Every structure is written in structure tokens, then in C-alpha cells.
Amino acid sequence: MSPFSDQAEKQVCHLGERNLIENISDWLEDCGLPPPAGIGDDAAVIQANEDKLVITKDSLVYNKHFDDQAPPELVGAKLLKRNISDLAAMGATPSYAVIACLLPPSTSILWLEKLYSGLNSTANDHSISIVGGDLTSTFEDLAFTLTLLGPGPTKPLTRKTANPGDTLWVTGSLGGSIVSKHLKFDPRLEEGKWLAQFEGVSSAMDVSDGLAADLLNLCPENCRIELDSDAIPISEDAESLAIKTGSSAIKHALTDGEDYELLFTLDASVHPIEFIQDWKDSFQTPVSCIGKVTTRKSIEETTVQYRDSLKDFNERGYEHF
Amino acid sequence: MSPFSDQAEKQVCHLGERNLIENISDWLEDCGLPPPAGIGDDAAVIQANEDKLVITKDSLVYNKHFDDQAPPELVGAKLLKRNISDLAAMGATPSYAVIACLLPPSTSILWLEKLYSGLNSTANDHSISIVGGDLTSTFEDLAFTLTLLGPGPTKPLTRKTANPGDTLWVTGSLGGSIVSKHLKFDPRLEEGKWLAQFEGVSSAMDVSDGLAADLLNLCPENCRIELDSDAIPISEDAESLAIKTGSSAIKHALTDGEDYELLFTLDASVHPIEFIQDWKDSFQTPVSCIGKVTTRKSIEETTVQYRDSLKDFNERGYEHF
Numbered sequence: 001m002s003p004f005s006d007q008a009e010k011q012v013c014h015l016g017e018r019n020l021i022e023n024i025s026d027w028l029e030d031c032g033l034p035p036p037a038g039i040g041d042d043a044a045v046i047q048a049n050e051d052k053l054v055i056t057k058d059s060l061v062y063n064k065h066f067d068d069q070a071p072p073e074l075v076g077a078k079l080l081k082r083n084i085s086d087l088a089a090m091g092a093t094p095s096y097a098v099i100a101c102l103l104p105p106s107t108s109i110l111w112l113e114k115l116y117s118g119l120n121s122t123a124n125d126h127s128i129s130i131v132g133g134d135l136t137s138t139f140e141d142l143a144f145t146l147t148l149l150g151p152g153p154t155k156p157l158t159r160k161t162a163n164p165g166d167t168l169w170v171t172g173s174l175g176g177s178i179v180s181k182h183l184k185f186d187p188r189l190e191e192g193k194w195l196a197q198f199e200g201v202s203s204a205m206d207v208s209d210g211l212a213a214d215l216l217n218l219c220p221e222n223c224r225i226e227l228d229s230d231a232i233p234i235s236e237d238a239e240s241l242a243i244k245t246g247s248s249a250i251k252h253a254l255t256d257g258e259d260y261e262l263l264f265t266l267d268a269s270v271h272p273i274e275f276i277q278d279w280k281d282s283f284q285t286p287v288s289c290i291g292k293v294t295t296r297k298s299i300e301e302t303t304v305q306y307r308d309s310l311k312d313f314n315e316r317g318y319e320h321f
Numbered sequence: 322m323s324p325f326s327d328q329a330e331k332q333v334c335h336l337g338e339r340n341l342i343e344n345i346s347d348w349l350e351d352c353g354l355p356p357p358a359g360i361g362d363d364a365a366v367i368q369a370n371e372d373k374l375v376i377t378k379d380s381l382v383y384n385k386h387f388d389d390q391a392p393p394e395l396v397g398a399k400l401l402k403r404n405i406s407d408l409a410a411m412g413a414t415p416s417y418a419v420i421a422c423l424l425p426p427s428t429s430i431l432w433l434e435k436l437y438s439g440l441n442s443t444a445n446d447h448s449i450s451i452v453g454g455d456l457t458s459t460f461e462d463l464a465f466t467l468t469l470l471g472p473g474p475t476k477p478l479t480r481k482t483a484n485p486g487d488t489l490w491v492t493g494s495l496g497g498s499i500v501s502k503h504l505k506f507d508p509r510l511e512e513g514k515w516l517a518q519f520e521g522v523s524s525a526m527d528v529s530d531g532l533a534a535d536l537l538n539l540c541p542e543n544c545r546i547e548l549d550s551d552a553i554p555i556s557e558d559a560e561s562l563a564i565k566t567g568s569s570a571i572k573h574a575l576t577d578g579e580d581y582e583l584l585f586t587l588d589a590s591v592h593p594i595e596f597i598q599d600w601k602d603s604f605q606t607p608v609s610c611i612g613k614v615t616t617r618k619s620i621e622e623t624t625v626q627y628r629d630s631l632k633d634f635n636e637r638g639y640e641h642f
Contacts, residue, residue, distance in 0.1 A: 002389050003463050005429035012433065013426035017456055023430070024454070027437035031444035031451050044452035046417045048369045048472065057419045057468060059457040068323050096367045098378045100466040102423070105334035108326035109344070112333065116348035123352035130352050131365035133345070134466065135338055136380040141462040142324050145421040145455065147378060149470075151369065 036158045042089040042205050045156050052152040054092035058082045062142035066183070072111045074183040076118030082208070083148035084126065085187040085260045089206040091157045091196020094126055094189070095150035099133040102143040115144075126189065153196035157204035157264070160220045165268035166202050168225060168291040172261040174211055175238025175253035182258040191262055194282055200275075204264035211263070212254040215304050218263055224296040226305045231290045250310065265293055357479045363410040363526050366477050373473040375413035379403045383463035387504070393432045395504040397439030403529070404469035405447060406508040406581045410527040412478045412517020415447055415510070416471035420454040423464040436465075447510065474517035478525035478585070481541040486589035487523050489546060489612040493582040495532055496559025496574035503579040512583055515603055521596075525585035532584070533575040536625050539584055545617040547626045552611045571631065586614055 005011050012020055025032055025039050035041040043056035060066060060082075066075045080097065087094045099119075101112070123130055128148070162168075171188050188206070195201045207214045211232070219225050229250060238252035245252070266275060272289050279287050296303070326332050333341055346353055346360050356362040364377035381387060381403075387396045401418065408415045420440075422433070444451055449469070483489075492509050509527070516522045528535045532553070540546050550571060559573035566573070587596060593610055600608050617624070 001393060001432060001435075003383055003393070003429060003432045004425070004427045005431070006427070010430055011426060012424050012428045012430055013458070015430060020430075020456055023434070024437060024456075027434055027441065028451050029441055031441050031449065033450050033452055038450065038452045039454065044417075044419065046450075046452060048374055049372045051370045051372060053369055053374075055417070055419055055453065055468075055470075057421055057453060057455045059421050059423065059455050059466075061423065061457055061459055062324055063460070064458065072322060072324065096365075096376070098365065098376055098468055100378055100380050100421070102380065102382065102462070102464055102466075103333050104325070105332060106325045106327070107333045108324055109331055109333055109336060109341075110326070111322060111324045113344070113348055114322075116345060120348065120350055120352050128352065129354050129359065129367075130349050131354055131359045131367060131376065132378060133360065134378045134380050135341060135345075136382055136464070136466075137334070137385065138382055138462040138464060139384070141423065141459040141464075143423055143457070143459065143462075143464070145380075145423075145457075145466040147376075147419055147468040149376075 036090070036156055041159050042086040043092065045152055052156065053149050054087055054090050054152040054156060055147065055149040056083050056086040057145060057147045058086065059143055059145040070183055072114035073118030076115035077122040078183055079144050079146050080119055080122045081185060081187050083146050084189055085206045085208065087148060087150060088187050088189040088192030089157060089204055089262060091153040091192050093150045093193065094128050094148050097123065097128055097130045097146055097148045099130065100136065100145040101133065102136050102138045102141065104138050104140055104142055107142060153193065155196065157192065157196050157201060159203055159205045159218050162203040162220060162223060162265035162293045164223055164293055164295040166265040166293040167272060167289050168265055168293060169287055169289050170207065170233065170261055170263050171285050171287050173233040173235035173286065174207065174259050174261065175235050175249065175256045176241040177237070177256055177258040179237035179241060181237060185260040187260055188262045188285065191283055191285055195262070195264060200267040200270040202265045202267050204262060207259040207261045207263050208257060210255045210257050212304070214263055219303050222296055224294045224301055224303060224305060225291055226294050227291040227307065229307045229310050231288055233286060233288045357411070357477055362480050363407040364413065366473055373477065374470050375408055375411050375473040375477060376468065376470040377404050377407040378466060378468045379407065380464055380466040391504055393435035394439030397436035398443040399504055400465050400467050401440055401443045402506060402508050404467050405510055406527045406529065408469060408471060409508050409510040409513030410478060410525055410583060412474040412513050414471045414514065415449050415469050418444065418449055418451045418467055418469045420451065421457065421466040422454065423457050423459045423462065425459050425461055425463055428463060474514065476517065478513065478517050478522060480524055480526045480539050483524040483541055483544060483586040483614045485544055485614055485616040487586040487614040488593060488610050489586055489614060490608055491528065491554065491582055491584050491611050492606050492608050494554040494556035494607065495528065495580050495582065496556050496570065496577045497562040498558070498577055498579040500558035500562060502558060506581040508581055509583045509606065512604055512606055516583070516585060521588040521591040523586045523588050525583060528580040528582045528584050529578060531576040531578050533625070535584055540624050543617055545615045545622055545624060545626060546612055547615050548612040548628065550628045550631050552609055554607060554609045
């Protein structure tokens with residue numbers, strides 16, 4: 001049986017990423033686990049005797065996630081930092097990594113050495129040990145898959161656990177990552193660990209597919225998000241990109257992928273001004289309150305309520321398929 | 322900078338797999354660890370607070386490790402079983418898996434569902450939870466990478482820790498896996514766990530690149546292996562394949578990859594007859610003593626000493642590049 005189909009409706013690209021993930025969850029039946037122990041969150045929380053470990057896996061493919069313009073050192077760093085961002089979103093501490101290299105025969109040894117140099121230096125920055133891997137030869141695609149794991153906090157941060165009345169927050173600024181940030185971001189690791197210790201954080205995730213898409217992944221079924229569009233922190237790169245693309249900076253901030261910021265909700269009992277003060281005592285990273293969580297009264301209501309000029313906005317961010 | 326080179330001597334295929342692994346170990350500098358904590362054994366032993374965990378990662382690529390003839394259910398099973406075999410070789414118990422799917426857009430949904438069905442059923446057989454993964458779109462290559470981990474024994478079995486005087490053993494029979502075994506093997510999981518508890522096992526690994534190649538990976542620098550060619554258990558498939566290929570069955574047993582048997586050494590103090598009796602009390606899997614470990618007197622001596630007609634045999638088994 002061929003692994004490929006020539007009928008569009010039978011191909012994975014027809015399903016799209018979210019549906020494919022849902023299908024896989026169904027296919028796994030009883031050997032899958034509900035999140036955060038299984039598929040459906042930034043990473044999975046597993047139990048090793050008495051200890052909680054958090055594990056995640058992410059890949060990079062040549063000409064999808066990097067190209068000839070990207071210095072190989074930054075590609076190696078990005079491979080690790082994407083995964084660090086997933087652990088950060090659950091408040092875990094990255095400790096060990098294993099890497100699969102899928103290499104066409106003509107892959108340059110020097111290029112690969114430079115990639116490992118970037119990987120190495122990022123691993124050292126975070127005291128991560130790279131303990132193993134796998135080398136496999138491919139026909140055309142050059143790809144890397146990294147698995148990262150490390151000890152979790154007592155209560156890992158999770159998606160879809162906010163409650164009506166909670167406030168919605170995001171770190172840093174959003175949009176335009178393609179200009180340079182997608183290769184040069186700092187995963188919000190310390191911020192994530194801090195949030196996991198902070199009483200009153202009701203849910204969290206990292207923004208990697210664009211805010212609009214990731215809000216759908218953060219919001220519980222019975223809730224709705226009232227987004228304060230004016231409060232969304234728009235990056236300078238989103239502003240400059242908008243001039244080139246003819247789109248608006250706010251749309252870039254909502255739909256560009258690879259922000260690697262943290263998106264989280266705070267219990268209604270947490271006073272925003274006091275929270276900002278606590279945050280500023282620990283971090284220089286900006287933090288913004290961008291909306292609130294309300295009750296979703298019917299399934300006819302959209303998950304996200306956009307204001308004003310974005311009223312009809314319904315884009316879904318970056319789809320990987 | 323392009324990740325590819327058009328000069329043969331600058332390409333990864335020029336280095337070969339073993340050299341590339343050595344290079345990567347060097348490139349990792351201080352974020353790598355010596356085996357069994359890092360690169361160089363079947364899997365890596367990591368520390369999670371008080372617990373030992375063993376982690377491994379292995380990939381499958383379309384038209385390298387499986388083709389249109391392979392039922393997708395068996396491809397899924399193989400993806401997991403290859404990794405189980407690596408943990409078995411260290412005496413660990415597989416518990417959790419994460420999978421990266423690298424899929425061209427035209428990948429068939431039905432084929433993928435069948436792959437997951439095989440994966441699922443093998444995971445259930447061994448009480449393994451599949452806790453997460455990653456979906457990535459590629460241009461041409463269809464590949465899967467699986468990371469498997471689970472608790473290790475108090476003393477994980479390792480490569481390169483045999484001593485002169487030890488006896489050399491292998492489970493099952495070798496060669497001809499391409500006929501069917503590469504898709505239908507049973508990883509020697511219980512056997513590996515049993516060996517890890519058995520006093521006197523001095524080293525172990527799984528035979529995945531062919532016995533001749535894997536002996537080089539098992540044998541410590543200061544030792545030599547005196548192989549008793551007549552005692553090598555040759556599979557029926559190796560015999561039948563030899564008729565077709567015009568090679569000899571023993572050469573197939575020495576160089577064909579994907580046997581997924583366990584290769585191990587026993588301390589000189591362990592009496593072979595008593596060991597065989599203990600083994601038979603626990604397993605129906607055949608076990609054979611195929612040689613002994615001696616001292617390597619000089620670096621001019623080959624690592625493996627072949628007898629009789631195989632005197633000049635120096636093949637290195639399956640090279641992945």
C-alpha cells in the first residue's frame with residue numbers, strides 16, 4: 001500500500017494540522033492519555049516514580065523553518081529554543097535533549113558542525129545536556145527533530161483551564177517574527193517558571209502559531225475570550241512589515257507565527273496593577289493585559305470576540321499543513 | 322550558507338555513520354556526556370532526581386526502512402519496536418513515547434491511520450503511553466522519529482564494559498531479516514530486563530547493524546573478540562537468502578542488519594552450562610555462546626578474530642550513510 005494518495009480529500013494536507021492532531025488522538029485510543037499527560041498541550045507531563053517530568057518534541061525542516069539565509073548556528077539554536085519555549089509554557093526546567101538528524105547524503109559537514117555549535121552554545125546557556133540522537137539518511141528533505149525533557153513544577157501550567165472572569169495576558173510584543181525574531185528569540189523560560197510558582201495563574205501556553213490561532217488553543221470549551229485589540233503589544237517588526245505587505249500591523253500581530261511569547265490567564269482575584277508590580281520586580285520583559293475570559297453562552301458564539309475594526313476577523317494563524 | 326555541498330569530501334555521506342557520530346560527540350563539547358549518560362550506547366541513562374531513566378530515539382524513512390510492500394500497521398509497530406529493542410539492550414522498561422511525523426502533503430490519511438493502529442497495538446502490548454508528538458510538513462521525504470523512555474534497572478547494561486576471559490553470547494538467530502523479520506521481530510525486552518538483574522553480565526547491546534559491525538561497537542578498546550564462527554546461529558531466512566544472492570549464509574548472518582537480537586558478554590566466573598539452564602528456565606528464546614573476549618595485544622590486531630574460512634572477513638555491516 002502506498003503511503004501517498006492522489007485524491008486531495010484523502011491527503012493529510014486536506015485535513016489541516018488541528019484536525020490531524022484530533023484524528024491522531026482518536027487513533028491512539030487507550031495508549032494515549034488526556035492532556036496534560038498526553039496530546040493537547042505544549043508538552044506532556046509524565047510521571048517517573050515520585051517525580052514529574054515534562055517532555056516535548058519539535059522539528060525543523062529546510063525551506064520550511066529555515067533557508068540558505070539562516071546562519072546554521074542560529075538554526076541549531078532555534079531547534080533547541082523552540083522546544084525550550086514549550087517547556088517554559090508549562091513552567092518546567094529543560095535538562096536533557098536527544099536529536100534526530102535526517103540528512104540527505106550531500107549535507108555539508110561544515111554546515112552541520114556550525115549547527116551543532118549553535119545548539120551547543122544554547123544548551124550551555126541553559127545547562128541542558130544533549131545525551132543522544134539518531135542519524136538517518138533521507139532522499140531530499142533536511143530535517144531535525146529534537147526531544148527535550150526536564151523536571152516540572154508541582155503544578156504544571158496548562159491550556160484550557162481558565163475560568164470566566166480571568167484576565168488575559170501576553171509577554172513581549174507580537175508579529176513580524178519573519179524579519180528576524182524567529183531566529184533570535186529568547187524563550188521565556190524564567191518567566192514560565194515564575195508563573196508556575198505564582199498563585200492565581202489559571203492557564204498558559206506559548207504563542208507559536210500566532211495569537212489568533214493560539215487563543216483558540218488556550219480557551220476552554222465553555223469560555224469565550226474578549227480581546228482588547230487596542231492593548232495587543234505590536235512589535236516594531238510587525239509595523240515595518242505591514243508597510244511592505246500592505247496589511248495592517250495588528251493583523252501581523254494576530255496571525256504571524258513564531259512569536260515564542262507566553263500567553264496566560266490570571267484568576268479574577270489577582271489585581272492587575274499588583275501583578276504588574278510583582279512582574280516588574282522580577283523581569284524586564286514587557287507584559288500586557290490584552291483581554292478577559294467570559295462565559296460562552298452558546299456554540300454559535302465565536303471563541304474570540306474581536307472589537308471594532310477587527311469585528312469580522314476570523315483568521316486562524318499559521319497552519320502547518 | 323547552503324546546508325549542502327557539491328564536493329564529495331565535504332558531504333556527510335563521505336564520512337560514514339560512525340565517523341559522523343564521533344564528530345558530533347566532539348562538536349557537543351561540554352554539553353555532551355560520556356556513555357552511558359550520553360552518546361555511544363544503545364540509549365542514554367539520565368537522572369531524574371532519585372530515579373534512573375533510559376531514553377532512546379530512532380527514525381524510519383520511506384524507501385529506506387520500509388516501502389509500498391510493507392503493511393502500514395507493521396511500519397508503525399516497527400517504529401516502536403526498534404526503540405524498544407534499544408531499551409531492552411540496557412535492561413530498561415519502556416513507558417512513554419513521543420513521535421514526530423514528517424509528512425509530505427500528499428500522505429494518505431488512511432495509510433497514516435493504519436500506521437497508528439500498529440503503533441497503538443504494540444504500545445498496548447507493552448503498556449507504553451504515547452504522550453505527544455509533532456507534525457511537520459516536508460517536501461518529499463516521509464519519515465517518523467520516535468523517542469522512547471522508561472525507568473532503568475539499578476545497573477543499566479552497557480557496551481564496551483567486557484573483560485578478557487568473558488564469554489560472548491547472542492539470542493535468537495541472525496541474518497536474512499529483509500525476508501520478513503525486519504517487520505515482524507519481537508524485541509528481546511524481557512530477556513534484556515532479566516539480563517540486567519543477572520549477576521555476571523558484563524556488557525550488552527542489540528544487534529541492529531549486523532553482528533560483524535556491532536561486535537566493533539561492543540568490544541572495549543583493550544579487548545579483542547575471538548569469534549567462534551561455527552557457533553553463530555544462522556537463521557533459516559539467511560540460508561534461503563544465500564541461495565538467491567550467491568553469498569554464503571554465514572556472511573548474511575554476519576552482515577545483514579535489523580536482527581534485533583541481544584548480544585552480551587558474561588563474566589568468566591559464570592559457568593556456561595549453568596547459565597543456559599537458568600536461561601531455559603525463563604525463556605524459550607534460543608541463546609548461543611559464540612566466542613570469547615581476549616586481550617588485544619597491539620593496535621595492529623583486528624578487533625574481531627575470525628576463524629577458518631572467514632579469516633579475511635572484515636566487513637562492517639550496515640552503514641546508514
